[in-house]
C-alpha cells in the first residue's frame with residue numbers, strides 16, 4: 001500500500017512540474033519548489049529524470065527569486081507530440097501538435113467514402129507520413145485522438161453508430177493500435193466542446209457546443225468533463241423530434257431537428273425552391289451575400305428552427321454558455337443577434353444575461369480537441 005501511495009505522489013509531482021513548465025517559459029528549480037510547494041530535493045530528482053527523458057533542458061542562468069543566479073529549466077516543447085485525426089464524410093484531417101499544444105502541421109486528404117476499411121488505410125498511411133517527416137517514434141507520441149460524427153463508446157473505442165461513414169458497432173480503436181500508443185475515439189461535438197472549454201476553463205465550468213456540419217451534434221461539458229451519458233449516447237440533439245411525421249432524417253426517423261438544421265438541409269432547401277443546383281455551403285453563402293431572395297427566406301426559416309432547438313436545450317440544462325460551431329460558422333457569425341432574439345422572446349425562464357450564446361472562436365475545433373485528448377490525459381492528475 002505504502003509503495004502505491006509513494007508512486008502516486010511521485011507521478012503527481014512529476015505532472016505538476018511538467019504542467020508548470022508548460023505555463024512558464026523558463027524557471028529555476030528553486031522557483032518550481034516554491035510555486036508547487038515541493039521540496040527542492042524532489043524537484044531536483046524529477047528534473048534530472050525529465051532531462052534524461054529529453055522532456056526538459058537547462059538554459060543559461062536566470063535571477064532566481066532568492067537573489068542568486070541559478071540555472072533555468074525549460075520544457076523541450078518538441079519532446080512529445082500528439083496527433084488528432086478527424087474522419088468526416090469527405091475528408092481525413094490530421095493535425096500534429098507538440099506538447100505545448102502548438103500546431104506543427106495540418107493535413108487534409110480527400111476520400112471517396114467508399115468503405116471504412118479504405119478510409120482507415122488512408123488515415124494510417126498519412127499518420128505514417130507525418131511521423132516520418134518529423135522523425136516521431138512511438139515513444140515520442142503521446143497518443144492519437146480520433147474524431148467522427150457518430151455515437152462512440154469512449155472507453156472501448158467502439159463506434160456504435162455513424163451513418164455518415166456507414167458503420168455500426170465497429171471497433172475503430174483497434175485499427176490504430178499497431179501504433180503502440182493510447183488511442184482515443186470520440187464524437188466530434190464532444191471534442192469541439194472540449195477544445196472550446198480548454199480555452200475558457202479559467203472562466204467556465206459548464207458549456208454546451210452545438211456542432212452544425214453534415215449533421216447536428218451537441219457536446220456537453222459539465223464540471224469540466226465531457227458528459228457522455230450512461231450509454232454514451234448523450235448529445236444526440238440532432239435527433240430530438242420537432243415534428244410528428246415531419247421531414248425524413250438521414251438516421252431513418254422522421255421529424256428530427258437535424259433534418260431541418262444540418263448544413264445540407266440549407267443546401268437541399270435552396271435547390272428545391274430555386275431549382276438551382278448549388279453544391280455546398282459556400283455557394284449558399286455567396287447567394288445569401290448577393291441578397292438572393294430565396295436564400296434569405298430559407299436562412300430566416302432555418303434560424304427560427306435552429307433557435308427553437310437551442311431554446312429547448314436551454315430549458316433543460318440552464319447553461320451559462322452555448323457555443324454554435326461546425327462548418328457553418330462564417331454564415332452564422334452575423335446572425336447571432338437574430339438567434340438570440342428568437343430564443344429570448346417569450347422566454348420567462350432565462351435571458352441573455354444568464355446564458356451567453358456565441359459563435360465558436362475556433363475552426364475545426366473537433367480536430368484540435370482530438371489532438372488535445374492525449375496531451376490532457378498525459379498531464380491529468382488522477
Ligand SMILES: [Zn+2]
Nearest residue numbers: 239249251256
Ligand atoms: Zn434523425
